[in-house]
Amino acid sequence: MTKPIRAQSPLKFLAPHFNPLVLAAIYRLLPFYLRSQCQIERVEGENSEILVDCYRRFQAGQLRFLLAYRHSSTNDPPSLIHYLHTNLPKIAANEGISLNKPVFGYFLYDRGIPLWAGPVANWLLPAIGGVPVIRGRPDFGCLRTLRHLYARGQFPLAIAPEGYTNGHGELVSRLELGCAQTSFWCVEDLVAAGENQQVSIVPIGVRYQYLENPWPKIWQLCRAIERECGFPPGDGANRQLEQSLSSREWNPEQQLTPEEEALLYPKLLRIAEYLLEQMESFYRRFHTAIQLEEQAAKLANLSPIEGLTLRLQSLMDAVLKMLEGYLQMQPHSGRNALATRDRNLIERAHDIEDTVWDWIYRRDVDIQTLSDVERGLADLVASEAHQHLWHMRWVENFVVVTGHYLQNKPTARRFAETLLMINALIHEITGKGQARPAIAPQKAIITVAEPLDVTARWHSTYQRDGAAKKQAVRELTSTLKKSLESMTNP
Numbered sequence: 001m002t003k004p005i006r007a008q009s010p011l012k013f014l015a016p017h018f019n020p021l022v023l024a025a026i027y028r029l030l031p032f033y034l035r036s037q038c039q040i041e042r043v044e045g046e047n048s049e050i051l052v053d054c055y056r057r058f059q060a061g062q063l064r065f066l067l068a069y070r071h072s073s074t075n076d077p078p079s080l081i082h083y084l085h086t087n088l089p090k091i092a093a094n095e096g097i098s099l100n101k102p103v104f105g106y107f108l109y110d111r112g113i114p115l116w117a118g119p120v121a122n123w124l125l126p127a128i129g130g131v132p133v134i135r136g137r138p139d140f141g142c143l144r145t146l147r148h149l150y151a152r153g154q155f156p157l158a159i160a161p162e163g164y165t166n167g168h169g170e171l172v173s174r175l176e177l178g179c180a181q182t183s184f185w186c187v188e189d190l191v192a193a194g195e196n197q198q199v200s201i202v203p204i205g206v207r208y209q210y211l212e213n214p215w216p217k218i219w220q221l222c223r224a225i226e227r228e229c230g231f232p233p234g235d236g237a238n239r240q241l242e243q244s245l246s247s248r249e250w251n252p253e254q255q256l257t258p259e260e261e262a263l264l265y266p267k268l269l270r271i272a273e274y275l276l277e278q279m280e281s282f283y284r285r286f287h288t289a290i291q292l293e294e295q296a297a298k299l300a301n302l303s304p305i306e307g308l309t310l311r312l313q314s315l316m317d318a319v320l321k322m323l324e325g326y327l328q329m330q331p332h333s334g335r336n337a338l339a340t341r342d343r344n345l346i347e348r349a350h351d352i353e354d355t356v357w358d359w360i361y362r363r364d365v366d367i368q369t370l371s372d373v374e375r376g377l378a379d380l381v382a383s384e385a386h387q388h389l390w391h392m393r394w395v396e397n398f399v400v401v402t403g404h405y406l407q408n409k410p411t412a413r414r415f416a417e418t419l420l421m422i423n424a425l426i427h428e429i430t431g432k433g434q435a436r437p438a439i440a441p442q443k444a445i446i447t448v449a450e451p452l453d454v455t456a457r458w459h460s461t462y463q464r465d466g467a468a469k470k471q472a473v474r475e476l477t478s479t480l481k482k483s484l485e486s487m488t489n490p
Helices: 020-037 048-059 076-094 114-115 119-127 140-152 178-192 215-228 238-246 256-285 295-298 304-326 345-359 371-396 412-430 454-462 466-486
Strands: 040-046 061-068 107-109 130-133 158-159 197-208 441-448
Touching: 020 040, 020 076, 020 119, 020 371, 020 441, 048 061, 048 076, 048 130, 048 256, 048 441, 061 076, 061 140, 061 178, 061 256, 076 197, 107 140, 114 119, 114 158, 119 130, 140 158, 140 178, 140 454, 158 178, 178 197, 178 454, 178 466, 197 466, 215 238, 215 256, 215 412, 256 304, 256 412, 295 304, 295 441, 304 345, 304 371, 345 371, 371 412
Parallel strands: 040 441, 061 158, 061 197, 107 130, 107 158
Antiparallel strands: 197 441
């Protein structure tokens, strides 16, 4: 039975307290974890000499820098940690450079992770230099800690500027402004202290390649999803497609033949259409606060893919509006402002998450002094609010989903990513909670781009006035996004 959700005291800031012995234990376990949980057989690097030089200069007191890494998957952080610990020192040694160990970085993580991962994560993440952040509001404890560590810490910072995993290895989501802003603050702090260290952002690409033919497992996953949707068994065309996919010689960049795509792609569309119809029907019938826009006129002139994308976007918008209404998130200029033209779905989802936490982790009352009746009502509020997180979670996971991602490049990687996202949603609906299906052994490839000079931008633009500060942050963020995009599919 699921443990009931009860009202609790406010979330505490988990200050990082780096313990080298804990990190050493992580290093010993990491290769096994990568193979068993991530199916990653090895980690490779590209342009690693750039990062070697950055660490050399950092350890010599000449440079402060931030690792801004691509974050499409939960496999990214362990792959990056392994790369810094194993690959980078070897490459440095080959160049005659000796780096002080550990070669590591403080990192930012979602404060919600310890809530579902349990007490081990609550202790472990701070012990290896993790800094928690609460999404959806200015987290001043986090900002103060990041600012201090950036300018004074033993290691560089590592931050995923997208702010969440989007499940798309070759699609970079909108970036948060935090990497750029904290980097400019670091320059300010160094200048105020009379120090002349340079500050840079180092863009890091993380991508994966299958080492064996993944199509048989992709096909099995597709058939399993069809069965869970209640679709009838396949026919001769299915057997022909299965044989074609299983017998082909494997090439990571190889796309489907037109004949294979004509058989497989409609199966995926059928699954997507079925799930979308079920979700639309569910919300119309059981959540009357949902007002789904009648779109017949708009859909008439769209392709099937464009139509599905429009319906999905409309459904997600309606679900978030329902949650905003339930949580009494009235329009205002603060962190819980409702949708406006300049607010995207993911920002609204994070605002909803933060408000739910406010209803569970109460900052407005002292939980310990409540009467039994007051405590019972507070628990009821917390339980009902927590149930609404399910709706926010699936929207967050599907924000960037469009049919064009797969249609434009029907590779095994993109088919697998799409099916895995659909499979995760189905298991959330059914409550099965199964482990992520294994597709095929793979390798992680860490690519290092040229560092972005923040110090020069601070002197040329940022320090002038308030408008210049905003302009400099936006421009640096835009440059960072272009750099990350250049490494998603080189």
